[in-house]
Amino acid sequence: MRPTGDTATVVVDAMVTGLGSAPIGLGSAPIGLTGSDGGWAIGIEDGRVVSIDTVPARPGRCDVALPTLANAHDHGRGDGTQLLGARDARLDPWIADFLALTPGDSQYDNVFGSSERMRDAGVGSVNICLNPTTDDLAHEVREAARAVRAVGVRACIGVPLTSLSAGAMREGRGRNARARAHAERELDRIDELAAEIEGPDLALVYHPVGPQWVDEDALAACADRSAATGRVMHMHLLETEAQRQWADRTYPDGIVRALDDLGFLTAQTVLAHGVHLRPDEMELIARRGSTVVVNAASNFRLASGIPDVDAMTTAGVRVAIGMDGMTLEDDADMWRELRLVRGLWQGLRRDTVGAREVLGPATVGAAASFGAAAPEPLQVGALADFVVHDLTRWAEVIRHPRWGSAEVALSGARGSTVREMWCRGVQLVDKGRRRGD
Known part of the structure; x- marks a missing residue:
């Protein structure tokens, strides 16, 4: 478990963001982000997301971040x-x-x-x-x-x-x-x-x-x-x-x-x-x-x-x-x-x-x-409340125009694919190591 006072950078290959609170069916428009030319670096300081920046692509990798x-x-x-x-x-x-x-x-x-x-x-x-x-x-x-x-x-x-x-x-x-x-x-x-x-x-x-x-x-x-x-x-x-x-x-x-x-x-x-x-x-x-x-x-x-x-x-x-x-x-x-x-x-x-x-x-x-x-969205200024799934098996599929990060996450994610998880600004899971391990 990483204490909230630390700084951290979490690098992922795709994100699912914009999963707002509007009633489904009435105009909510979550956004799936897949960096065709790269991935994303989520910067965390004192438990809060302070930046989300693009980074170079990692060929063959497919780590997907989305809210918990x-x-x-x-x-x-x-x-x-x-x-x-x-x-x-x-x-x-x-x-x-x-x-x-x-x-x-x-x-x-x-x-x-x-x-x-x-x-x-x-x-x-x-x-x-x-x-x-x-x-x-x-x-x-x-x-x-x-x-x-x-x-x-x-x-x-x-x-x-x-x-x-x-x-x-x-x-x-x-x-x-x-x-x-x-x-x-x-x-x-x-x-x-x-x-x-x-x-x-x-x-x-x-x-x-x-x-x-x-x-x-x-x-x-x-x-x-x-x-x-x-x-x-x-x-x-x-x-x-x-x-x-x-x-x-x-x-x-x-x-x-x-x-x-x-x-x-x-x-x-x-x-x-x-x-x-x-x-x-x-x-x-x-x-x-x-x-x-x-x-x-x-x-x-x-x-x-x-x-x-x-x-x-x-x-x-x-x-x-x-x-x-x-x-x-x-x-x-x-x-x-x-x-x-x-x-x-x-x-x-x-x-x-x-x-x-x-x-x-x-x-x-x-x-x-x-x-x-209530949980917070994955966005700059919010407490770090997100999970990263290792969906490397889906690395080719995710870039297909009929798929994208949200579809891949719903189709492929499960407990065994969790790589990292933050909740309330605290890292609870790190590459398979759980809090208290």
Whole structure:
């Protein structure tokens, strides 16, 4: 690990830059840079990018730099769910199985292990929606924070708010002052923990786990508190068909409209999954500037359905991408997830999807999901938040006019190709040597 006070020059043969935060499908224009007559030298001083200059070509080399990936929805599930013994199943029975098999007081090990594997595959920003392993929630939050800081990545930690025991869905829409007062006390506790724990590398977010598990008083209180503090709200929404059926029974006029009436849909709102959203609901979410995090592999493994990322982006929804601790191979390699998302998207669109359309929401385009711990773009003046992949096998392909750096990165990058990684101005990976080696 290189300390932030050092100077460094990172030489690459191609870059992917300009992956801005505009909603995909609404005019974002990431730029792939391949130096036909040379490469690029990224100058770093005191942890910040101070220059990006051209350098002579390196024949036969293909090191590609791009912003670190942002995993916008996860739970920090250690080595994965299958090695724990939880077989894939529909969500509700799977949750019961997973919780029964999770060891007590294992939050640190789970978050450290999963964050380390993500970091080593080029993920620099991680969302962790906590699944508590003890009755002491403050302890769980502190352990998760300690774990991600030991790994070195940026993180936002979702502190759960629930009204019901695991497995139960609330009945009706009853409101009462006592429930609101209880929710306010829980939010006070989160704000107090935030004052103790937060920093430029880490933010706490309000995490009402899902509308079927949280009463309306808590949702309203959360919305009001977020409006007052600017803190992100992160909630599962319409992940499964059973949740859609519950929502239609409970909210005949539409659950998304009801959330909007509560003030819950804002630019600080992040909604995980959205598999069973309808077109009018997507349009309302887009108008409010909320984010939907697509978790394709998890939806497949838990038989939840197919997230219609094409309909979401067509409606103008800001989309981010997450792994949910459930990649197809439990390997925490987000590059495989991105290729899966692109394949799914193309099948839904019945046309090709450019690599830059996928890389935008997978990098700095996910900034809204992370609040104060959002990643920075690869540009002069920003903290060094980028990863370099050794894609030498693609050295000839990258210069073909139909390819370029973004397409090559999405097609060829994986955990094993990471050569160097910087996060928050700190070099966490150097030619295969990880922080702490």
